[in-house]
Amino acid sequence: MSEKSLFPGNKRFAVTFSYDDGTVHDKRLVDILNENGMKGTFHINSGRLGSAGFLKPEELRSLFAGHEISSHTVGHYDLTKVSEDIIRDEIIKDKANLENICGYPIRSMSYPYGTYNDRVIRTAQECGIEYSRCVNSTGSFGIPDDFMVWRPSCHHRDALVTVNSFLRLLSDPGATGLLYIWGHSFEFERNENWSLIEEICTLLRCHEDICYATGIELFDFLK
Numbered sequence: 001m002s003e004k005s006l007f008p009g010n011k012r013f014a015v016t017f018s019y020d021d022g023t024v025h026d027k028r029l030v031d032i033l034n035e036n037g038m039k040g041t042f043h044i045n046s047g048r049l050g051s052a053g054f055l056k057p058e059e060l061r062s063l064f065a066g067h068e069i070s071s072h073t074v075g076h077y078d079l080t081k082v083s084e085d086i087i088r089d090e091i092i093k094d095k096a097n098l099e100n101i102c103g104y105p106i107r108s109m110s111y112p113y114g115t116y117n118d119r120v121i122r123t124a125q126e127c128g129i130e131y132s133r134c135v136n137s138t139g140s141f142g143i144p145d146d147f148m149v150w151r152p153s154c155h156h157r158d159a160l161v162t163v164n165s166f167l168r169l170l171s172d173p174g175a176t177g178l179l180y181i182w183g184h185s186f187e188f189e190r191n192e193n194w195s196l197i198e199e200i201c202t203l204l205r206c207h208e209d210i211c212y213a214t215g216i217e218l219f220d221f222l223k
């Protein structure tokens with residue numbers, strides 16, 4: 001009997017992290033993810049790189065090696081409130097800037113402020129965006145019907161409850177699921193709770209049934 005395996009490496013479960021804005025706190029977050037064998041996607045505003053509190057362009061390539069660099073638009077506008085020309089400009093220029101920095105195609109984004117509508121989605125697709133992450137969490141572990149509206153399982157502030165229900169699923173031989181955690185690394189600094197991400201990683205690390213992957217790795221496998 002062949003068992004259907006949903007994720008890379010014949011794994012029934014997957015875990016991915018998705019972090020926005022590209023502030024300097026991403027460095028500490030990436031260290032923690034790397035120490036625990038976790039992978040993530042980092043959504044960057046290229047127009048903010050190098051300004052106070054944000055990563056420098058020359059830091060991105062080595063910092064995010066093994067992770068995915070993704071668009072968050074050049075200037076972090078609410079895309080539902082600007083013209084189609086500006087939406088296009090914000091995405092195409094961000095993709096080009098990030099591709100120059102990281103040396104590979106940028107194929108995904110997250111919506112600034114989590115806001116989108118049909119026009120934003122269509123324009124992003126026309127700019128070559130293949131998936132985009134939202135901010136409204138599902139509290140569950142499914143695969144989206146529409147990858148341009150890819151909702152995460154939870155924000156990290158609510159993750160412990162969600163992580164524990166995810167871990168309980170692992171003992172169900174018929175179950176599959178993706179745990180998709182999002183946030184901003186500056187929140188750990190602001191809330192002085194870096195221990196939270198350490199705890200999340202400790203709970204999730206080194207499970208033989210879990211694939212640890214970036215957003216684009218999961219997208220390519222699931223498509």
Ligand SMILES: [Zn+2]
Nearest residue numbers: 020021112113
């Ligand atoms: Zn943002």
